[in-house]
Structure formats: C-alpha cells, structure tokens
Amino acid sequence: MTVNITAEETAKQRGFIKKCAEMNARREAPPTAHVHTFGCQQNVSDGEKIKGMLAEMGCGFSETPEGADIIIFNTCAVRGNAEDRVFGNLGALKHEKRRNPDVVIGVCGCMVQQEHIVDKIKRSFPHVDLVFGTNALHTLPELVYRQLTERKREFYVPRGDGVIAEGLPVLRENALKASIPIMYGCNNFCTYCIVPYVRGRERSRKTEDILAEAEAAVQGGARELLLLGQNVNSYGKELGTDFPSLLRAINDIDGEFRICYMSSHPKDATRELIDAIAECEKVTRHFHLPVQSGSSRVLGLMNRHYSREDYLKIVGYIRERIPGAALTSDIIVGFPGETREDFEETLSLIREVRFDSLYTFIYSPRKGTRAAEMPDPVTAEEKGEWFRELLDVQSEIGRGLYEKYVGQTLRVLCEGEGRTDPNLLTGKTPQDVIVDFDGDKSLIGRFVDVKIERAYQWALTGRIV
Numbered sequence: 486m487t488v489n490i491t492a493e494e495t496a497k498q499r500g501f502i503k504k505c506a507e508m509n510a511r512r513e514a515p516p517t518a519h520v521h522t523f524g525c526q527q528n529v530s531d532g533e534k535i536k537g538m539l540a541e542m543g544c545g546f547s548e549t550p551e552g553a554d555i556i557i558f559n560t561c562a563v564r565g566n567a568e569d570r571v572f573g574n575l576g577a578l579k580h581e582k583r584r585n586p587d588v589v590i591g592v593c594g595c596m597v598q599q600e601h602i603v604d605k606i607k608r609s610f611p612h613v614d615l616v617f618g619t620n621a622l623h624t625l626p627e628l629v630y631r632q633l634t635e636r637k638r639e640f641y642v643p644r645g646d647g648v649i650a651e652g653l654p655v656l657r658e659n660a661l662k663a664s665i666p667i668m669y670g671c672n673n674f675c676t677y678c679i680v681p682y683v684r685g686r687e688r689s690r691k692t693e694d695i696l697a698e699a700e701a702a703v704q705g706g707a708r709e710l711l712l713l714g715q716n717v718n719s720y721g722k723e724l725g726t727d728f729p730s731l732l733r734a735i736n737d738i739d740g741e742f743r744i745c746y747m748s749s750h751p752k753d754a755t756r757e758l759i760d761a762i763a764e765c766e767k768v769t770r771h772f773h774l775p776v777q778s779g780s781s782r783v784l785g786l787m788n789r790h791y792s793r794e795d796y797l798k799i800v801g802y803i804r805e806r807i808p809g810a811a812l813t814s815d816i817i818v819g820f821p822g823e824t825r826e827d828f829e830e831t832l833s834l835i836r837e838v839r840f841d842s843l844y845t846f847i848y849s850p851r852k853g854t855r856a857a858e859m860p861d862p863v864t865a866e867e868k869g870e871w872f873r874e875l876l877d878v879q880s881e882i883g884r885g886l887y888e889k890y891v892g893q894t895l896r897v898l899c900e901g902e903g904r905t906d907p908n909l910l911t912g913k914t915p916q917d918v919i920v921d922f923d924g925d926k927s928l929i930g931r932f933v934d935v936k937i938e939r940a941y942q943w944a945l946t947g948r949i950v
C-alpha cells in the first residue's frame with residue numbers, strides 16, 4: 486500500500502533542517518555538498534530534492550567531490566554498467582575520506598534498494614557513512630542531523646510499496662525547465678527490468694498538488710514542464726482520473742510554456758491520449774515510445790502486453806493525428822533467447838517506422854528479475870555485432886531525416902548560447918530538435934519563431950523571423 490507522508494512527518498523533517506542550519510551557521514564557512522546523480526530523469530528530480538533540502542540546511546554546492554563536507558551519490562540500477570560506474574566512483578572516494586575523515590559520504594537511489602548491493606557497500610566500502618533508500622528520501626534532514634551529531638554508520642532502506650512525500654524543498658538544476666514527478670513506481674514487471682523492485686508500486690500524486698507545482702514553476706519562469714513517471718500513461722488510475730485529463734488541465738494554465746513527459750508505455754498509449762495531445766497546443770510534438778523489440782515473440786517474453794502490429798497501429802494513429810510529430814524509441818538487443826530472426830524483425834521495424842532517433846542498449850541481466858533466469862545462449866560477441874548493425878541501420882535512416890524541416894518556420898524555446906558557437910543562440914523545436922540561430926542573448930528564456938535554413942544529422946540552423 487502507498488504511504489502518503491503526513492504533514493506532521495514533513496514538519497518534523499523541517500525541524501531537522503532548521504537544526505542542521507543552526508549548526509552549520511556556527512561554522513567558520515558554510516559547508517559544501519557534492520551531489521552526483523546517475524541515471525534517468527526521475528533520479529535527476531530526486532537529486533533536485535536532495536539539493537533543495539541540503540541548501541536549506543545551509544550548504545553550498547561543488548561540482549567535484551574534492552574538499553566537500555557532504556558527498557551524496559544518487560545511484561541508478563537499470564543496467565550493469567550504471568552500477569559499475571557508481572562502484573568505480575565510490576571506490577575513488579576512499580582517498581577523499583583519508584584526506585578528510587570528517588566528510589559524510591552518502592549513497593541513495595535505486596541501487597541501494599537491492600540487498601546484495603547494500604551488503605557489498607557494508608563489506609567493501611567502509612568509508613560510506615550513510616545509505617538511504619528511495620522511500621527514505623524525505624528523511625534526509627534527520628539522517629544528516631544524526632551524521633553531524635553522532636557520526637554512526639547508518640543504513641536506512643525501508644521496505645514497502647513506496648511513499649509519496651509532498652512539500653519537500655526543490656533546487657532546480659535549470660531555471661527554464663521544471664521536472665515535475667506526477668507518479669512514482671511501476672506495476673508492469675517487464676521481465677528485464679529492475680525498476681518495479683527498486684521503485685515500488687505505481688502511485689500517483691494528486692492532480693491538485695501537480696497543478697499547484699506546475700503553476701508555481703511557470704510563474705517562477707519555467708518555460709518547459711517535464712512530467713515524470715516510470716509510466717506516465719497510467720497516471721491517476723487509482724485516483725479515478727487519467728493522463729489525458731491531467732495534460733488538458735496543465736495545458737489550461739496561463740502563459741506560454743511547453744509540456745513534455747516521460748516515460749510512456751505503448752500498451753497504454755491509447756487513441757484518447759493521442760487525441761488529447763493533438764488538442765493540447767502546449768504539449769511537445771515528440772513521442773518517445775519505447776518499443777524494446779520488433780519481434781512479437783520477444784515482446785511476449787518481455788511481458789510488454791503489445792505486439793509488433795499493435796505498436797505499428799499506434800504509430801500510424803500518431804502520424805495521422807499529428808503529422809510531423811517526432812518519434813523516438815528505446816531498443817534492447819540480445820534479450821535472453823532472442824534469435825537472429827527476432828533481431829531482424831527489430832531491424833525491419835525500425836526501417837518501417839523510421840524513428841528520428843533511438844536509445845539502444847545491450848541486454849543486461851538484473852538480479853531478481855525474471856529474464857535473469859531465462860536461458861541466454863547468444864554470446865556477448867554476437868550481441869555486440871547485432872548492436873553495431875542496429876546502430877548502422879539507424880544512422881542510415883537518420884541521414885537526411887531533418888531535411889524536411891528546411892524552409893519551415895518553427896516556434897523555438899531559446900535555451901541559451903549556441904553549442905557550437907557562443908555567438909549563436911540555441912533552442913529546441915516543438916519536435917525536440919536542436920536549432921542554433923542568430924540573436925540577442927536577451928532572448929534566452931523566450932519563445933521565438935525561427936525559419937529553418939540548414940539541416941545537419943543531429944541539429945538544425947535557422948534565422949529568427
């Protein structure tokens with residue numbers, strides 16, 4: 486069952502924030518914190534809450550761990566290489582602890598929701614002082630207070646289906662873009678995926694809480710709202726509402742801003758949702774719809790609840806209702822038992838759909854998931870070859886794909902200085918495509934109409950009209 490963190494509990498944590506702030510104010514200089522977030526947007530959003538709480542405790546922030554008073558690693562468990570990276574970085578902190586024994590080193594996020602990982606940290610990373618799970622994020626003030634006063638090693642990973650904690654401070658990484666979680670957790674249990682085990686059951690925030698946060702963000706200058714959830718398409722099921730209704734309500738907020746969302750699950754990408762998106766002018770014209778495989782047989786093994794044909798129907802409807810919408814996807818290569826024939830179905834699907842871009846992954850077994858128990862006869866070398874073949878096919882498809890934008894005038898959110906040339910400005914089109922263009926820096930944070938003049942493989946250039 487979902488636990489809503491009570492106002493009393495939040496008030497108690499605010500009390501700890503105050504106590505830490507008082508202790509920190511007595512120091513010669515304010516403490517610095519280094520927060521390193523790995524993984525997806527959900528984690529980035531958690532990282533902004535961690536920073537929000539630490540800022541209110543009086544911390545400044547540093548980009549590197551050297552010399553920091555508090556170091557927090559906010560970890561990702563989605564693939565083995567994400568975990569390896571965390572362990573590598575964590576090992577390197579040994580030297581930092583030797584240099585500065587007073588530093589508090591904390592590890593949180595998806596990785597530490599797994600018992601074998603906590604055991605490994607206990608055994609092999611004695612310099613880690615504090616471990617706290619995804620359900621314990623809101624207790625950070627209390628945990629930090631105890632570190633400042635008692636300095637005992639603490640592991641706090643509460644079990645359960647997950648919590649919703651409202652009213653935590655947030656320190657946004659980017660003033661123009663506000664990440665707003667709308668739901669947490671996942672009930673889908675795709676057989677390869679660790680997320681349901683580390684993020685708990687699906688639970689949605691109340692619409693009124695989301696709207697209040699969205700309105701405040703827009704009033705505070707945000708021009709892009711990123712609605713977050715492991716599967717936003719199933720928002721609100723337990724509240725008697727749904728994602729299309731939420732999109733319409735946010736679309737009705739006054740002001741010019743853009744609405745993005747991630748991630749989506751094709752099984753819940755209904756016609757009603759696509760209609761709502763078509764009618765909401767603030768919602769991006771970009772669908773990130775992870776297909777994972779082009780083989781219905783493999784999709785069955787993955788427990789995805791849609792077939793290749795279902796997916797193609799959804800794509801067809803998107804293209805009919807919103808011509809010109811960009812489409813991107815995630816693909817896993819080398820799922821256990823995937824054959825050459827299955828893989829070729831993936832190639833044929835991406836040729837048929839012609840995605841604007843792809844996020845591609847080699848299957849990584851995750852302890853505790855069903856796929857990790859399935860026979861997996863294909864060698865790593867062969868999977869590597871398939872993977873490279875997939876990249877080649879996609880890069881062939883991607884060539885010239887942006888030519889269609891040349892000559893069009895698109896509404897662009899100006900985000901900052903040009904990536905290639907600081908004399909230019911850069912922004913994104915409604916399809917989420919990068920555009921560089923000439924203009925005055927005072928336009929940063931505003932929407933401008935840009936006529937597209939040239940297309941490159943990954944970006945466009947144009948001129949303000």
Ligand code: 5AD
Binds near residue numbers: 678775817
């Ligand atoms: N191995 C490889 N890729 C994975 N993903 C999720 N779990 C795994 C795994 N065990 C990919 C999926 C998902 C994306 C976020 O990460 O493609 O959509």
Ligand code: SF4
Binds near residue numbers: 523528563
């Ligand atoms: Fe990583 Fe998934 Fe957790 Fe995000 S939700 S941090 S991708 S494991």
